[in-house]
Amino acid sequence: NDIRWAFTSEGVIRKLRGKGIACYTLPEVYEILRREGKTEVLVQSLHIVPGQEFHEKIVMVPAKGLNVKYGLPLLSEDDDFEKLFKALEPRFPPEEEAVTILCAHGNKRRPEFNAPLLKLDSYIRNHRKNTFLATIEGPPGTESAFADARAAGVERVHFVPLMLVAGRHIMEDVMGEGENSWKNQLSPMKATVEEGLGYNDDVIEIYIEHIGKALDQF
Template sequence: MKNISKRPVIIIVNFSSGAPEVVKDLERIDEMVMARYPDNEVRWVFAYGGSRKKLLASGGTTFARKVPVKSLEEVYADLRKEGKRDVVVQNLLITTGDSEYSTLMTPADGLNVEYAYPLLQTPDNIGRVARALEPDFGTEDTVTIICGHGSEKMPAFNLPLLRLDKYLRTHYHNVFLATLDGPPGNEAAFADALKSGLKKVKFIPFIIVPGEHLSHDIIGDNPESYKSQLRLEVASTPGLYASPAVMSIWMEGIDWALVKFSSLG
């Protein structure tokens, strides 16, 4: 094993809640990242203050390996004190958005930071991710709806999701994409799902760790949930974190960021 202290530190920035079930899913991601990069130290950021407060109240560390619960500013400060300069930052995100900008705007004085790209940053990944999800699609008697988050404030951030929707409609039968915020929305997907005449729907949350978006917005019993609006027999997957093929594509963003350090050395 190479000297970890001299390798770039990988920072994973999480924007999810600090709920126990979410932390359990995040730990699976931590295990994947640790396995793929055994020669790099992996640290975590809990970007939302509410999540940090909840986790700090329950002990201040998380995961079995006792990862400290910190903001990005705090992790950067720790690295400066430890004399560690080379850093790769990867957000737990599908597309560019407000959350990514908050990471980019965090001062990183004294550090050499490379920012990994989100899952759908490169157009080639649209088809690759769709194909990686194929094993999760419903059978012929089932409509599949891939459920993205999206942005209502900045709809331009939804462009990769619109491209994915077009790809799905072009290459698959009865597979559609819906978004919670911003275009394409859910109207077209729901209308086409009902038009198919099928009685079953399988939801695939297109969020790395969906948390309450799955349990409330998608399959919840409230009248606004996707399940309640469609009134079809429902199945769902737990989130993209449970797809090793998709997460491998997401980690390629880290691969490319690390390559930049190799080219310098």
Template sequence: MFHRAQHLLLILTFMLITPLACWAGEAAHGPQAKAGKGPAILLVTFGTSVPSGQAAFVNIEQQVKKAYPNTEIRWAYTSQIIRKKLAKQGTVLDSPEIALAKLMDQGYTRVVMQSLHMIPGAEFHEIYTNGKLFGQMAGGFDKVMVAYPLLSSDEAMEKTLQIVATTIVPKERQANEAVVLMGHGTHHPSDAIYSALMLKAQKMDANMYVGTVEGHPSFDEVKEALVKKGIKKAYLVPLMTVAGDHAMNDMAGDEPDSWKSQLTKAGIESVPVLKGLAEFDPIVDLWLENLKTAMQHVQ
């Protein structure tokens, strides 16, 4: 099922994201940047309404503050649904655009937007585009930079898989037991990154798989491979910033259509790992590497 032709996916995948390698959204108003506050860091994520998922965001903020102790750090959620849900509970989160407008109004002239998404998909392209437009506004920011999400290079993909295998998967896992990573998946062409990641996972560990909720590889493809190989136990790991609704329900829920329930029905014991990737410092370090590169352009 996962044959040699998938080697082409690695080439195609990075052809898709190469045009993004300009560290988006830089604009200068005149030969010299005007005096102003900054740089500020805007951490941009899809968001979550699951209280336990906040542990991932708390860890990210702690690590960013440690790396940049004297820098203004703000948050923005790209999901309007999540923002509205939290607002009803009394917690107000800004969209990236509102957050940028506030920073501009408060006199910040340089800002780095750090994407906390997994892949450079539709949401990343949206903050990239809008960040660039903010950078082009007359009398506004001198520089707006957008730092890459997690899986944005061949090296980052390999490092992420290594961290999952050595740090996130429980130590008691045996070689004949599977590890199944749950990605979200997307209609965007960057969905191909998950298939490329699957190829790398299989090279690293023949019993490590990557599936997605809404893209490819599909869960049905992964389940078929596990059954065919005679796997009797699988560790389910969310390939997501936080262990939110998808991890708790689609992956580990008790409903008949959850991954855990479907694998159990197929005779495969499932062990969910309900922690988001951002709860692990080595993963956050990969985002910090992207942030560091972007920050060098706004100093």
């Protein structure tokens, strides 16, 4: 089967094209596939949650003439939460030595799309000490996680990006040198950071399972 890449982030598209790198939106990929005579298409989302971008830039995109099935984002089905926790837990520091904070993007304009993040926060709090989730935008935000981190009585905080790559948000909003970065807000705790989810084979396996379920729909 042919594999094609489509991008939903306008910022990423702009940056790549500015460097002379060919990249396409999903409508553009659909047009290419129609010209090639393709008829069956599986679109696997690499989003973390089925949020605004997934719905508007993938599910709602017209696909005239194509039989399209969709592989769901990482946190879409009930058992995905346990699977993600088990994929990440081996990389967490010992709970008596450090606080672990999962760093999610979130959505402040459409906070209803943060529901899976709230569900994951509840799950990890019920299954592990000193492990919390915080968002850059929308609920649950940072207040609760930071208060619990300060109250934990440990000297280190380990940030785990709930993103495929540890890009600008992690480097600036979380680990940046600005006074409002998460690292500095939790000072004097020593801050460390994990690499993005895309480097975790067990996380990728969840996406592959979603591809398999979508293939079964043809």
